[in-house]
Amino acid sequence: MVASLVKILLIEDSLAEARFLQEVLNGAKLEQFSLVHVKRLGEALNQLQQDDFDVILLDLTLPDSQGLQSLHPLIQCAPSLPIVVLTNTNDDQLAIESLRKGAQDYLVKRQVNLELLVRSLRYAIERKQISEALREANETLEIRVAERTAQLTKAHELLEVERMKDEFISIVSHELRTPLTSIHASLRLLSTGQVGQLSEQGQQILDIAVTNTDRLVRLANDILDLERIESGKSVTIQKTCDAAELIVQAVETMKAMAAKHRVTLSVTTASISIWADPDKVVQILTNLLSNGIKFSPPQSKVWLAVEAKGKEVLFTVKDQGRGIPAEKLESVFERFQQVDVSDSRSKGGTGLGLAICRKIVQEHGGCIWVESELAQGSTFYFTLPRFNEQ
Ligand SMILES: Nc1ncnc2c1ncn2[C@@H]1O[C@H](COP(=O)(O)OP(=O)(O)OP(=O)(O)O)[C@@H](O)[C@H]1O
Ligand SMILES: [Mg+2]
CATH class of the missing domain: 3.30.565.10 (Histidine kinase-like ATPase, C-terminal domain)
Known part of the structure; x- marks a missing residue:
């Protein structure tokens, strides 16, 4: 079986601690660990710019940064990198706080052994991968929600335009209908000859006017009918x-x-x-x-x-x-x-x-x-x- 290589950035000011951890990791059989050791937070940030790592092991007492202060710049510099915090005994409160602030796990220095260290590193890497995948899924979802919202807004605007168009047509038809009906009746009266005879050509022109006014009246009536049904104003009594x-x-x-x-x-x-x-x-x-x-x-x-x-x-x-x-x-x-x-x-x-x-x-x-x-x-x-x- 090919052993996988896990690259660790160890931020630890004590050389003895660093050596100890290196020795512990040397005992690993199934996995290979490569450890890059830096003593200060500043060095760590430089290192992160230059190289890729799988996980950070972070001591909380550094010469240039104290306690949980170190977490924020590290997360800012490498947001997708898991961090395992190294604490001293009786520092439970600090350890829990470090998890709240973005670390994936913590280890108490004096209790570290191979099994514990390897398991913690593995879990931290996996947990971070899962949370990254979730974050990405969430981002995609947010983008889709934003797109759908934009589409809905557009559809809503189109519906509004459609409604205004219908309303406009119906108002125009309504306003047209009364004068049209009157023109229609007058033309019909003229065409009967009751108010005087027209020449043959005059009669023909009048007939055309009557036919077209007929059409206009029908059109206005149809538009109003449809509008009344669509807007629920026309009640169907079954x-x-x-x-x-x-x-x-x-x-x-x-x-x-x-x-x-x-x-x-x-x-x-x-x-x-x-x-x-x-x-x-x-x-x-x-x-x-x-x-x-x-x-x-x-x-x-x-x-x-x-x-x-x-x-x-x-x-x-x-x-x-x-x-x-x-x-x-x-x-x-x-x-x-x-x-x-x-x-x-x-x-x-x-x-x-x-x-x-x-x-x-x-x-x-x-x-x-x-x-x-x-x-x-x-x-x-x-x-x-x-x-x-x-
Ligand atoms: N029986 C039919 N045979 C062939 N085409 C038809 C027939 N019925 C309807 N159509 C087609 O469908 C169209 C729509 O019919 P519709 O009844 O809605 O309108 P219209 O008859 O043109 O006008 P309106 O009924 O408003 O006076 C017609 O213009 C015609 O092109
Ligand atoms: Mg028809």
Whole structure:
């Protein structure tokens, strides 16, 4: 077995003590010790600058330093080096104090023998290694905590910016809505011709103004709807309602739009009791139907169906339209997300409908998702809780 070499710096003013310790260590078989002996603290500090050691053996009575005073400069000079203090008999108090001040162990000079000395040096080295490892782990941990805290602060700031943005949008929409509603009503009145006839060109311009004001009013309403749901201002009042009745209401609302786009609505309905806010369910159905109609070619069909599935009810709206690319199947439920940037102009939407649908469905504890194949069509599904009779 190869003996390991332990390098000791002995700080001891008495030559006799130093010789004695050297002799004791010479008797070691399993380990080899190399002892560098210095008589003063100043010399020791110089030595530490020049050479590497594994452990310090420190006498507490030195010509240039007394008692525990020596510990501090040594620890400062070599923070990771273990120190074993050599004390005289009846100096227990001093010995214990030295441990408090950073020494790893102490030995009473008169009691030193090979076994005790070797064990003390080994323990001191190991203890110091463990405490160094702990200190390093602690430092790493502190750095990670600081990094995470910085990330959290950043995330918090971003959330705050997001909140302010939402609030700003909602205030603007709110402020816009009243004058918009008034402009809308006035334009509609003008377009009926009740307050005077316009030229054909004037009528055309007015029709464009009416259509665009329609869109603006819808946009302001949608933004406010979403904001109200997100901020908890819109209360969902769930009660028992009949899925079939809600479907009838939604289809009634969308009939005209379907006729205009020459799309046939095909409805499979069933009288199932659900536990939901009826107005909000109709809102989901009308948006899904309007999307189905809007993104389908003339002469195609849009199917609406409902069926009971265990404790839930499943609504399905299927179309034969242009479909949604696979990578957009999730994002269409985000605010202002439209598959085609030109959708808002060409199809008249704002990209808020599905975000509102998802919020409402989530408030009911249900799920909403879509399956789609490009140029074949899309099928939107959503679930709501059934009314539990017991
Ligand atoms: N049935 C569908 N077929 C093809 N694409 C669809 C369909 N439904 C939704 N999409 C795509 O998802 C986008 C988001 O739909 P969403 O209902 O949120 O907004 P919108 O219909 O454009 O506007 P809004 O509903 O606010 O008037 C649509 O603009 C469209 O690109
Ligand atoms: Mg829509």
